[in-house]
Amino acid sequence: MNNMINSPVIVALDNMTLQASLALADQLDPALCRLKVGKELFTRCGPDIVKALHQRNFEVFLDLKFHDIPNTTAQAVLAAAELGVWMVNVHASAGLEAMSLAKQRLLDNNLDTLLIAVTVLTSMDSEVLLQTGITDRLDAQVSRLAQLTKQAGLDGVVCSAQEAKTLKALCGQDFKLVTPGIRLADDNTDDQKRICTPSQALLDGSDYLVIGRSITQAIDPAAKLQTILQSI
Numbered sequence: 416m417n418n419m420i421n422s423p424v425i426v427a428l429d430n431m432t433l434q435a436s437l438a439l440a441d442q443l444d445p446a447l448c449r450l451k452v453g454k455e456l457f458t459r460c461g462p463d464i465v466k467a468l469h470q471r472n473f474e475v476f477l478d479l480k481f482h483d484i485p486n487t488t489a490q491a492v493l494a495a496a497e498l499g500v501w502m503v504n505v506h507a508s509a510g511l512e513a514m515s516l517a518k519q520r521l522l523d524n525n526l527d528t529l530l531i532a533v534t535v536l537t538s539m540d541s542e543v544l545l546q547t548g549i550t551d552r553l554d555a556q557v558s559r560l561a562q563l564t565k566q567a568g569l570d571g572v573v574c575s576a577q578e579a580k581t582l583k584a585l586c587g588q589d590f591k592l593v594t595p596g597i598r599l600a601d602d603n604t605d606d607q608k609r610i611c612t613p614s615q616a617l618l619d620g621s622d623y624l625v626i627g628r629s630i631t632q633a634i635d636p637a638a639k640l641q642t643i644l645q646s647i
């Protein structure tokens with residue numbers, strides 16, 4: 416495992432077969448980014464994809480966003496951490512008990528895998544949130560779920576970089592902020608609603624930038640990663 420990476424970039428391997436994701440990984444340098452395996456790739460390939468990326472010296476964020484009853488959530492987090500991944504996640508809306516139990520299960524098994532929780536997805540705006548029955552302001556809901564996550568003893572949250580400043584002030588410097596919805600000014604926004612540039616996200620307190628299509632759909636993904644790293 417490479418624990419010397421100081422790059423904040425996590426490249427999301429979405430919209431790809433096993434072969435395509437490994438071909439992309441082979442173009443990237445594990446000293447310059449971590450990789451994120453999400454629901455699509457994991458459902459296609461299972462733990463083999465994680466093993467293949469570990470063999471290439473990448474640290475892996477296994478993004479399966481568990482959201483279930485406490486025991487099921489905790490056992491799923493344990494199973495994910497046992498794959499040796501760097502970071503795993505749950506939905507904060509699974510609740511305090513589910514998050515606390517998941518964290519405790521990692522500690523009981525001496526696993527130091529980072530455990531974070533998704534607050535409000537970056538593809539949502541206040542209108543989409545309202546459709547789910549949350550009548551509070553979006554930023555208030557993000558803050559509420561971040562505080563619940565901290566109370567449960569997790570390592571941090573997934574949020575939009577637009578909320579980073581507020582959450583660092585609310586939850587402290589050590590509480591990790593993992594921010595997707597990252598785009599350079601001339602990138603396509605796709606289905607993301609709450610977006611931010613890499614440099615602004617870091618200035619506002621993001622610890623890690625999750626970047627998918629801007630890199631993976633670029634003609635030269637390694638060059639695009641370099642452009643992003645140079646911009647920060």
Ligand SMILES: O=C(O)c1cc(=O)[nH]c(=O)n1[C@@H]1O[C@H](COP(=O)(O)O)[C@@H](O)[C@H]1O
Nearest residue numbers: 427478535536537573595596625626627628
């Ligand atoms: O947990 C995540 O990683 C996540 C949370 C969130 O709120 N928004 C979000 O976009 N993501 C993930 O981050 C990645 C963003 O990809 P791009 O929009 O292509 O950069 C995708 O893999 C999403 O599943």
